[in-house]
Amino acid sequence: MKTxxxxxxxxxFTLALTGCKKQPAxxxxxxxxxxxxxxSEMKDxxxxxxxxxxxxxxxxxxxxxxxxVKTVTVTNQLGREVEVEQTAYEAYLKLKEDLEEExxxxxxxxxxxSVAEQQRIMDDFTKEYGADYAQKYVAVPGYxxxxxxxxxxxYLIIDGKTVIENEEMMAHPEIWEVVHEKMPEYGFILRxxxxxxxxxxxxxxxxxxxxxGPDIAKEITEKGITLEGYLGMANETVPEIDYGNxxxxxKEDMDPVxxxxxxxxxxxxxxxxxxxxxxxxxxxxxxxxxxxxxxxxKSYVKVIEFLMDFHTAKDMQGAxxxxxxxxxxxxxxxxxxxxSWDIVTWGY
Ligand SMILES: [Zn+2]
Numbered sequence: 001m002k003t004x005x006x007x008x009x010x011x012x013f014t015l016a017l018t019g020c021k022k023q024p025a026x027x028x029x030x031x032x033x034x035x036x037x038x039x040s041e042m043k044d045x046x047x048x049x050x051x052x053x054x055x056x057x058x059x060x061x062x063x064x065x066x067x068x069v070k071t072v073t074v075t076n077q078l079g080r081e082v083e084v085e086q087t088a089y090e091a092y093l094k095l096k097e098d099l100e101e102e103x104x105x106x107x108x109x110x111x112x113x114s115v116a117e118q119q120r121i122m123d124d125f126t127k128e129y130g131a132d133y134a135q136k137y138v139a140v141p142g143y144x145x146x147x148x149x150x151x152x153x154x155y156l157i158i159d160g161k162t163v164i165e166n167e168e169m170m171a172h173p174e175i176w177e178v179v180h181e182k183m184p185e186y187g188f189i190l191r192x193x194x195x196x197x198x199x200x201x202x203x204x205x206x207x208x209x210x211x212x213g214p215d216i217a218k219e220i221t222e223k224g225i226t227l228e229g230y231l232g233m234a235n236e237t238v239p240e241i242d243y244g245n246x247x248x249x250x251k252e253d254m255d256p257v258x259x260x261x262x263x264x265x266x267x268x269x270x271x272x273x274x275x276x277x278x279x280x281x282x283x284x285x286x287x288x289x290x291x292x293x294x295x296x297x298k299s300y301v302k303v304i305e306f307l308m309d310f311h312t313a314k315d316m317q318g319a320x321x322x323x324x325x326x327x328x329x330x331x332x333x334x335x336x337x338x339x340s341w342d343i344v345t346w347g348y
Pocket of ligand 1: 110146151152153207208
């Protein structure tokens with residue numbers, strides 16, 4: 001069993017730093033083709049940004065983006081300056097106005113952050129808390145969709161009150177339903193769909209919208225797919241989840257753990273996730289806990305194991321066979337007293 005550093009964890013304030021959720025830290029022992037496919041090219045002599053550019057954990061911001069993107073800077077209702085790509089902002093204003101007619105009030109939270117700004121945050125955190133900490137909680141500069149100016153995080157204003165914390169926002173699905181329904185008409189898609197974490201690398205974020213233009217937004221939304229799937233960069237197959245018959249963990253306990261595994265899997269470029277299943281209560285032993293404590297260097301109190309079936313990409317590098325089915329690939333996670341799970345190690 002190869003070991004990795006603990007790379008995923010949930011802290012509320014992570015969101016302020018990454019704009020979204022977790023970002024990758026260097027990892028080992030995973031299938032990874034050498035080349036990342038170029039998908040977002042700029043047209044020669046055409047000084048507009050590509051509204052379909054994919055910026056995710058595998059694909060960085062296109063090189064000349066920052067020199068050609070046209071943005072506007074506005075002050076939100078909390079008095080903070082936010083920067084948005086111009087066309088996306090105009091579209092946002094129309095969406096906002098339409099929603100207000102329905103009695104729904106939204107405002108911009110996190111929009112554009114330049115790569116340099118992200119690097120500054122990374123440097124500050126490295127200096128103050130060390131490289132491990134910074135890598136864990138700060139988005140890798142260059143690999144956040146928020147660099148584009150086309151990704152908007154909004155918050156809600158309900159009865160005049162600011163609702164901006166993730167958990168509070170999640171508690172209003174009826175509001176998000178209306179917001180999501182109206183978005184495509186104005187050119188926005190919901191970027192991080194539930195159940196698609198293995199493709200996007202992020203868990204469900206009802207507040208994160210991405211501008212792609214109305215025609216494509218409508219098509220993507222109707223099909224219920226991701227931007228990656230629309231562009232042919234990922235297979236939209238929904239993996240089978242098998243929760244087994246645990247007398248220790250409920251489905252509700254397992255779901256966030258499975259989401260973490262799926263988010264990590266999204267970094268395995270070109271691989272298709274087929275199935276995730278609970279390995280069984282036999283994995284819960286003091287010996288395994290001790291083993292994970294020694295790897296993760298934390299005083300873990302809970303252990304869980306999942307097994308994964310997946311299909312590799314056509315051009316896999318290293319020890320992995322291309323276009324091949326792998327089964328029963330192991331994922332070991334452990335939780336500390338506060339209940340947050342870490343992916344501690346994985347492999348055969
Ligand atoms: Zn976001």
